[in-house]
Amino acid sequence: MNKKPDAGLYIHVPFCAQKCRYCDFYSFPKGEEFFEIYKNRVIEAIDFYGKRYARRYNSLYFGGGTPLLLGEKHLCDIMEGAKPFLTSDAEVTAEGNPGISERVDFSVLKNAGINRLSFGLQSSDERELSALGRIHSAKEAAETVKSAQKAGFDNISLDLMLGIPYQTEESLLRSIDFCASLGVSHISSYMLKIEEGTPLSKSELRFLCADEEKVSDFYLLACEELEKRGFMQYEISNFAKDGKRSFHNTRYWLDDEYIGIGPSAHSFMEGRRFYFDRSIKDFLEKPFDEIEKEESSGGGWEEFSMLRLRLTDGLDVSELKKRFPEVSGEKILENAKPFEAPGLLKISGSRISFTPKGFLLSNALTAEILY
Numbered sequence: 001m002n003k004k005p006d007a008g009l010y011i012h013v014p015f016c017a018q019k020c021r022y023c024d025f026y027s028f029p030k031g032e033e034f035f036e037i038y039k040n041r042v043i044e045a046i047d048f049y050g051k052r053y054a055r056r057y058n059s060l061y062f063g064g065g066t067p068l069l070l071g072e073k074h075l076c077d078i079m080e081g082a083k084p085f086l087t088s089d090a091e092v093t094a095e096g097n098p099g100i101s102e103r104v105d106f107s108v109l110k111n112a113g114i115n116r117l118s119f120g121l122q123s124s125d126e127r128e129l130s131a132l133g134r135i136h137s138a139k140e141a142a143e144t145v146k147s148a149q150k151a152g153f154d155n156i157s158l159d160l161m162l163g164i165p166y167q168t169e170e171s172l173l174r175s176i177d178f179c180a181s182l183g184v185s186h187i188s189s190y191m192l193k194i195e196e197g198t199p200l201s202k203s204e205l206r207f208l209c210a211d212e213e214k215v216s217d218f219y220l221l222a223c224e225e226l227e228k229r230g231f232m233q234y235e236i237s238n239f240a241k242d243g244k245r246s247f248h249n250t251r252y253w254l255d256d257e258y259i260g261i262g263p264s265a266h267s268f269m270e271g272r273r274f275y276f277d278r279s280i281k282d283f284l285e286k287p288f289d290e291i292e293k294e295e296s297s298g299g300g301w302e303e304f305s306m307l308r309l310r311l312t313d314g315l316d317v318s319e320l321k322k323r324f325p326e327v328s329g330e331k332i333l334e335n336a337k338p339f340e341a342p343g344l345l346k347i348s349g350s351r352i353s354f355t356p357k358g359f360l361l362s363n364a365l366t367a368e369i370l371y
């Protein structure tokens with residue numbers, strides 16, 4: 001019998017010290033007494049899905065929310081629960097907010113098997129941080145990164161946001177320099193989206209956010225300047241030093257399998273996509289198989305193509321044809337050709353990959369190419 005392929009494990013931790021103004025993730029401030037109950041339920045879920053699918057996980061990602069807010073003890077307990085299912089070389093990432101990390105002993109996390117950290121810096125400009133409602137200063141973020149490095153973490157990612165109120169090209173460049181000077185290995189650079197219902201969407205500050213054209217300029221500037229500092233783009237929003245791409249996140253774009261645990265977490269296993277609702281009550285109180293909600297079947301050629309086109313490695317049409325013989329690869333290549341001269345994509349043999357300019361138009365461009 002063939003050995004089943006390794007999968008990924010995502011654990012959602014929906015707690016934050018304070019809600020940021022722009023945030024639409026399923027997260028909320030909650031008292032520490034709640035952490036123990038949540039941790040125990042997560043460990044039960046790891047066991048439940050570990051037994052159901054009999055898979056080993058070669059990546060584990062604690063996302064949120066603010067997973068580091070749980071503290072070492074609970075995170076180590078979850079790691080203990082996950083260990084029987086993890087491969088020995090698994091990439092294990094924990095997200096954190098640099099404002100709460102001074103409470104964390106990074107060496108304990110390192111010893112427990114966490115080997116990658118991701119901090120939501122967003123900006124090094126104090127006025128921009130305050131407009132976003134972040135609870136940390138740039139100085140605290142620098143101290144957090146240094147303390148993690150001192151504990152032996154050499155794989156650290158920082159988030160940078162584009163289009164923040166007050167942001168200018170100069171302040172963006174300062175933020176990029178700030179990240180580079182800290183010696184981190186990975187940067188995720190996202191555009192701020194004003195989500196309906198968030199405090200930012202109702203505040204005057206929204207009028208200070210950059211317009212679409214300006215954000216596009218920021219994006220192209222970030223791509224260029226990050227590359228100059230050794231952070232090579234490998235996905236629309238992700239940049240890494242050599243060998244430091246996020247293995248876990250890359251599996252989403254390669255359409256690989258993963259289990260998601262916690263309210264709002266999504267899973268893709270054995271051709272089935274399912275998720276848990278944004279309800280911590282259901283997650284804590286109801287049997288897991290009763291609260292799984294079905295998504296579309298997943299794994300089709302369109303999804304495969306769209307996900308690959310997010311990567312700078314792009315879509316290899318011959319690989320697409322091998323997996324989905326019914327698709328006309330020639331037509332896709334023909335459709336792509338007119339966009340090469342204006343610099344929106346590159347075609348190299350049977351491979352189509354977007355340039356940064358193309359990524360800015362990726363939704364429209366993907367539709368033009370695939371149909």
Ligand code: SF4
Pocket residue numbers: 015016017018019020023024025027064065066097120
């Ligand atoms: S720390 Fe992250 S998850 Fe928590 S409120 Fe802020 S943006 Fe949202």
